[in-house]
């Protein structure tokens with residue numbers, strides 16, 4: 001006779017795989033190239049008519065280095081659904097990241113996706129911070145992968161003597177990117193100074209200096 005406790009565990013096991021699914025929803029058809037101009041709004045984008053699908057819808061060019069002339073020496077070329085409508089409903093996307101010598105991809109997180117990145121060129125310090133504030137890091141070079149768990153704060157710093165190139169892949173068509181510094185010091189409208197002085201335990205002059213510096217710096221990237 002199955003005890004009620006065992007039954008409870010079995011029920012939990014049956015339910016868990018679907019309820020813990022953390023990636024994008026599964027596609028319901030072969031092809032759903034995003035119609036970015038569609039008038040209706042859904043969770044993602046409607047598909048464009050299959051009669052209008054062409055070979056180009058399945059390809060996207062990330063061969064060119066981005067513009068590294070900014071305060072952070074970084075350039076991200078995004079291959080998410082906004083740039084590459086072919087990934088609509090597929091639950092994946094890939095970016096290209098370039099870092100100048102000494103350049104940094106400042107601490108940020110992706111709310112909707114884990115990240116697996118392959119380093120193609122250079123020497124990069126990758127740092128990951130857990131919700132317990134444990135800091136994991138390693139210097140990685142060409143041919144290595146690094147993993148960023150979903151939603152965790154992370155950064156990449158070019159510590160080598162040549163430009164860094166890596167390609168992050170995501171299990172989301174639109175992973176979202178939230179920078180720690182901009183989400184506190186460069187919002188629209190600005191967060192009241194009182195919140196930031198009380199959070200960081202410093203005076204207005206420190207907060208104003210950081211706000212001014214960050215507002216004038218170009219990320220070369222607008223988080224979506």
Ligand SMILES: *[C@@H]1O[C@H](CO)[C@@H](O)[C@H](O)[C@H]1NC(C)=O
Pocket residue numbers: 067068069070218
């Ligand atoms: C690179 O970005 C800088 C700063 O925004 C800009 O002045 C420059 O024209 C850009 N270069 C190219 C090739 O787009």
